[in-house]
Amino acid sequence: MDLDGVVWLGHQPVPGSADALADRVALGERVVFCTNNSSERGVDKAATLVDHGLAPGVEVVTSADAVARLVDPSWRVLCLGGIGLREVLAEVAAEVVDASDGPGSVGVDAVVVGLAREVDYARIDHAARAVRDGAVFLASNDDATFPADDGLHPGCGAIVAAVRTAAGVDPVVAGKPHRPMADLLRERLPGGGVVVGDRPDTDGRLAAALGWPFVLVLSGVTRPDDLPVDVPTACVAPDLATAVAALDDWLPRGS
Numbered sequence: 001m002d003l004d005g006v007v008w009l010g011h012q013p014v015p016g017s018a019d020a021l022a023d024r025v026a027l028g029e030r031v032v033f034c035t036n037n038s039s040e041r042g043v044d045k046a047a048t049l050v051d052h053g054l055a056p057g058v059e060v061v062t063s064a065d066a067v068a069r070l071v072d073p074s075w076r077v078l079c080l081g082g083i084g085l086r087e088v089l090a091e092v093a094a095e096v097v098d099a100s101d102g103p104g105s106v107g108v109d110a111v112v113v114g115l116a117r118e119v120d121y122a123r124i125d126h127a128a129r130a131v132r133d134g135a136v137f138l139a140s141n142d143d144a145t146f147p148a149d150d151g152l153h154p155g156c157g158a159i160v161a162a163v164r165t166a167a168g169v170d171p172v173v174a175g176k177p178h179r180p181m182a183d184l185l186r187e188r189l190p191g192g193g194v195v196v197g198d199r200p201d202t203d204g205r206l207a208a209a210l211g212w213p214f215v216l217v218l219s220g221v222t223r224p225d226d227l228p229v230d231v232p233t234a235c236v237a238p239d240l241a242t243a244v245a246a247l248d249d250w251l252p253r254g255s
């Protein structure tokens with residue numbers, strides 16, 4: 001289950017989504033929220049979900065979790081990202097230095113880029129320099145934009161593109177629809193599942209990578225004028241509350 005554009009838009013709940021999901025959870029179904037947003041902490045997202053009326057214990061997987069799986073425990077990592085990414089990296093890497101620390105960028109084993117609202121020229125410079133010097137280049141995701149209640153904002157992919165252009169190196173991307181996130185979800189849900197999301201390019205391609213059905217909702221980035229989309233869809237619905245009724249047709253048996 002995607003979050004931005006499905007459960008909420010910025011800070012505004014999508015009407016009916018939380019109630020529809022709470023009903024499914026009450027039936028004993030497992031819902032794993034999967035978001036490319038790495039700038040906030042997963043626990044904060046879970047708390048927000050509880051504020052929206054979803055039960056405590058909801059599972060949230062972010063692109064920070066997916067990119068952290070690519071980091072070796074012995075590595076010194078330069079992070080250009082938000083608190084959510086920095087905290088997850090600190091749990092898996094030997095040392096995490098912030099991209100704002102110029103001298104700290106010398107001798108790092110990897111550069112990890114996520115959505116960083118405080119991004120500036122110096123941070124891009126330090127990250128690109130480290131990549132040019134041979135550090136592994138990892139990106140939490142490459143989304144061009146993300147939706148908020150006032151429209152689209154530049155996404156992590158816009159910052160990744162700046163570092164990539166300056167360094168002349170392509171990153172390994174971890175989040176939806178790329179393989180590290182697909183591998184993480186396959187481990188979490190070995191019985192299979194259904195992907196619900198608002199973006200064909202991330203959620204739809206993730207579903208294709210997993211071999212699971214894709215339910216497209218039109219409450220986020222994709223508008224009715226954008227149909228048909230260029231990935232297979234099991235169902236297209238105006239919002240999650242409408243789509244959730246159709247999930248019975250697509251959930252794997254026994255899940």
Ligand SMILES: [Mg+2]
Nearest residue numbers: 002004005198
């Ligand atoms: Mg979304």
